[in-house]
Amino acid sequence: MSYSNGTHPQGFSNDLHAMRGLAASxxxxxxALLIFRAGPHDDPHRLPLDLGEGWLVLNQLLIGLVNxxxxxILFFVLSGTVLALSLDRTxxxxxxxxxxxxxxxxxxxxxxxxxxxxASAALHIxxxxxxxxxxxxxxxxxxxxxLPTGREIFLNAIGLSNSLNAPAWTITVEIAAxxxxxxxxxxxxxxRYILPSLAMLAIMLFAPAPRDIHTYFLCxxxxxxxxxxxxxxxxxxxxxxxILRTLALVLALVVLGWFERISFPEIHMAPLEVFAMxxxxxxxxxxxxxxxxxxxxxxxxxxxxGEISYGIYLIHFGVLFGLAHLLxxxxxxxxxxxxxxxxxxxxAVTLLVTILLATFSYYxxxxxxxxxxxxxxxxxxxxxxxxxxxxxxxGTVVVRRVPIKQDERHRPPAE
Numbered sequence: 072m073s074y075s076n077g078t079h080p081q082g083f084s085n086d087l088h089a090m091r092g093l094a095a096s097x098x099x100x101x102x103a104l105l106i107f108r109a110g111p112h113d114d115p116h117r118l119p120l121d122l123g124e125g126w127l128v129l130n131q132l133l134i135g136l137v138n139x140x141x142x143x144i145l146f147f148v149l150s151g152t153v154l155a156l157s158l159d160r161t162x163x164x165x166x167x168x169x170x171x172x173x174x175x176x177x178x179x180x181x182x183x184x185x186x187x188x189x190a191s192a193a194l195h196i197x198x199x200x201x202x203x204x205x206x207x208x209x210x211x212x213x214x215x216x217x218l219p220t221g222r223e224i225f226l227n228a229i230g231l232s233n234s235l236n237a238p239a240w241t242i243t244v245e246i247a248a249x250x251x252x253x254x255x256x257x258x259x260x261x262x263r264y265i266l267p268s269l270a271m272l273a274i275m276l277f278a279p280a281p282r283d284i285h286t287y288f289l290c291x292x293x294x295x296x297x298x299x300x301x302x303x304x305x306x307x308x309x310x311x312x313x314i315l316r317t318l319a320l321v322l323a324l325v326v327l328g329w330f331e332r333i334s335f336p337e338i339h340m341a342p343l344e345v346f347a348m349x350x351x352x353x354x355x356x357x358x359x360x361x362x363x364x365x366x367x368x369x370x371x372x373x374x375x376x377g378e379i380s381y382g383i384y385l386i387h388f389g390v391l392f393g394l395a396h397l398l399x400x401x402x403x404x405x406x407x408x409x410x411x412x413x414x415x416x417x418x419a420v421t422l423l424v425t426i427l428l429a430t431f432s433y434y435x436x437x438x439x440x441x442x443x444x445x446x447x448x449x450x451x452x453x454x455x456x457x458x459x460x461x462x463x464x465x466g467t468v469v470v471r472r473v474p475i476k477q478d479e480r481h482r483p484p485a486e
Contacts, residue, residue, distance in 0.1 A: 085368070085369065085374050086359050086360070086365075086368045086369075087149060087152065087153060087356075087359075087360070087377070088374045088377030088378055088380075089367070089368035089369070089370065089373040089374050089376075089377050090145065090149060090356065090359060090368065090377065091146070091149060091377040091380040092373045092374065092375070092376030092377030092378075092380050092383075093142075093368075093373065093376075093377075094142040094143075094145045094146055094149075094380070095142070095376065095377075095380035095381075095383040095384045095387075096137075096376060096383070096422060097136075097137040097138070097139065097141075097142045098137075098139040098142045098143070098238070098384060098387070099383065099387045099391070099418060099421055099422045099425060100137040100415075100418040100419075100422065101134065101137040101138060101139035101142070102139060102238075102387070102388065102391055102418075103391055103414050103415070103417045103418030103421055104130070104133055104134055104137070104411075104414045104415070104418065105134075105208055105210050105211065105414075106207055106208065106211050106391070106395045106414055106417060107206055107207055107208070107211075107399075107402070107405055107410040107413050107414050107417075108206060108207060108208045108405070108410060109126060109127075109130050109405075109407040109410040109411050109414075110124075110126065110127065110407040110410075112127070112130075113208055113209045113210075114208055114209050114210045115130060115134060115208065115210075116208075116210045117336050117337050118130075118131065118134070118332070118336060119332060119333070119336045119337075120329065120332040120333045120336075124407075126407035126408055126411065127407070129411060130407070130411055131329075131332065133411070133415070135328035135329040135332065136328060138327060138328050138329075138331075140331060140340060140344070140348070141327035141328060141348050141351075141352070143241050144287075144290055144327075144345065144348040144349055144352045145327075145352045145355075145356070146241065146384075147241075147244065147245075147248070147287050147290035147291055147294070147349075147352075148290050148291075148293060148294040148297075148349065148352045148353050148356050149294060149356060150245060150248070150290075150291060150294060151248075151252075151255075151290060151291035151292060151293065151294020151295045151297075152294040152295065152297050152298060152356060152360065153294075154176075154249070154252050154256070154291070154294075154295065155256055155259065155294065155295035155296075155297075155298055155299075156298060157172065157175075158172065158252075158253065158256050159298070164253065164256075164257065166455055166459075167451075167452040167453075167455040167456045167459075168452065169253055170448070170451050170452060170455055171448035171449065171451060171452040172253065172448075173249070173250075174444055174447050174448035174451055175441075175444045175445055175448045176249045177444065178440050178441055178443060178444020178445075178447070179381075179440075179441055179444065180230075180242060180245060180246060180249070181229075181230075182436065182437065182440040183381060183382060183385055183432065183436065183437055183440075184228065184229075184230055184239065184242055184385065185228040185229075186432075186436065187236055187239070187385045187386060187389075188224060188227040188228040188235055188236065188239070189224065189228065190389065191227070191235040191236040191388075191389055192219045192223075192224045192227070192235055194215065194389050194393065195215060195217065195218060195219050195235060196218060196219070198393065198396075199215035199216070199392070199396060200396075201216045201217070202396075204399035204400065204402075205402075205403045205404065206399060206402040206403060206404060206405045206410070207395065207399050211392075211395060214237060214388075214392060215392050215396075219234070219235055223235065227239065230242050230243045230246045231243065236385065236388055236389065237388055238384060238385065238387075238388050239385065241384075242385070243284065244284050244287050247284045247285075248284075248287065248288055248291045251288065252291060252295075255268075255288065255291055255292045255295055256295055258292070259292065259295045259296050259299065260299075265296065265300075268292060269289070269292070272288050272289040272292055273289060273346070275288060275289070276288075276289050276342050276345060276346060277342045277343075277346075283340070286340070286342060286345055287345065289345075289346070289349055290345075290349050290352070290353075293349060293350075293353040294353065294356065297353065297356055297357045297360055297361075298360065301357040301360060301361050302361045304357060305357055305358055305360075305361040305362060306361075308358070309362075319354070320355075320358075322351075323351040323354045323355055324351075324355075326347050326348060326350075326351040327348055327351045327352065327355075330344060330347050330348065330351075331344040331348075334347075376426065378433065379426070379429040379430055379432075379433040379437075380429075381429075381437065382425075382428070382429030382430075382432045382433055382437060383422075383425050383426060383429045386425050386428050386429055386432065387421060387422070387425040390421050390424050390425050390428065391417070391418075391421045394417060394420060394421060394424075395417065398413070398417065
């Protein structure tokens with residue numbers, strides 16, 4: 072990869088889509104690796120680094136390569152970048168543009184969240200039973216064991232609970248971060264605000280609170296800084312010797328994959344782990360965004376998977392556990408190699424089925440909802456501007472400010 076002189080690299084939106092596709096696929100395989108128990112270790116989700124046995128080394132290597140926690144952090148950083156690009160395309164940040172932003176964002180996040188919450192409730196009621204399987208992990212046994220109430224379904228549908236579909240906790244974070252993002256964006260525009268903002272968000276990350284949504288706002292803010300300030304940092308990075316660049320990239324990947332295995336594996340997303348993985352994810356997204364790209368990220372299939380990644384992320388858990396409940400009664404005991412192979416096979420089948428379902432969902436439901444949201448956002452913005460009497464005369468062409476160069480042949484990433 073070579074540096075691209077600080078401007079938007081050609082095809083940047085495709086690269087970002089492809090990164091989303093990689094992250095979503097990693098989450099699917101990561102969760103599959105946690106289903107069947109490999110040896111005495113009942114919860115690999117909390118497994119500390121242990122290089123004592125060959126099969127255990129392999130299991131840890133695989134879990135690190137597709138670390139779902141790191142993929143989530145990468146999602147958040149990417150969201151910060153994409154949302155900043157979205158606000159960059161507005162003429163000015165006022166009530167009308169904010170109303171448009173929130174409308175588009177709502178139609179991006181909520182329709183599928185509601186649909187999957189209802190589908191998950193149906194699975195709880197009509198498919199899953201409260202049973203325990205001898206060959207599965209305790210982590211697998213935590214889910215799909217109760218009948219949901221109407222209130223529970225409603226809270227899941229609006230993003231205030233993830234009891235019916237565990238991965239949806241990240242959508243709660245996305246909703247909260249989207250609400251405060253215009254403020255984060257404004258704080259990213261002036262250099263004098265950046266260091267105080269970073270300090271404040273770092274304090275919020277490490278500060279204890281009843282809910283940890285605020286923990287991830289730093290991810291979004293650093294993502295917002297990438298288009299504007301990342302070019303200088305990436306230029307400096309590419310002026311260093313190749314061996315140092317390679318070592319830095321390997322270190323970032325190791326932090327994303329295995330840092331939590333040697334820090335606080337017993338704690339879900341400990342603040343120090345989130346901080347370290349956020350820095351590593353920001354480094355990688357910055358290189359991809361301002362560099363000339365990696366050939367892997369130019370794969371048409373991977374770009375397509377990135378396009379439907381939201382559906383993959385939300386849909387895969389029900390598919391995975393549905394398949395696991397069909398398979399688990401057939402196995403009383405599995406050897407470690409058998410469990411690892413079965414988990415990998417389960418991950419591959421789950422990913423295939425989920426991609427098919429997410430493709431159908433995207434074209435038949437998500438994309439129409441996004442088009443509707445964009446149309447409503449334009450109408451709402453025009454109505455608010457008309458109320459204020461600031462609409463240009465009929466026939467006037469409004470040229471939008473685009474402070475960062477971009478290749479118009481590529482559609483900007485979905486918000």
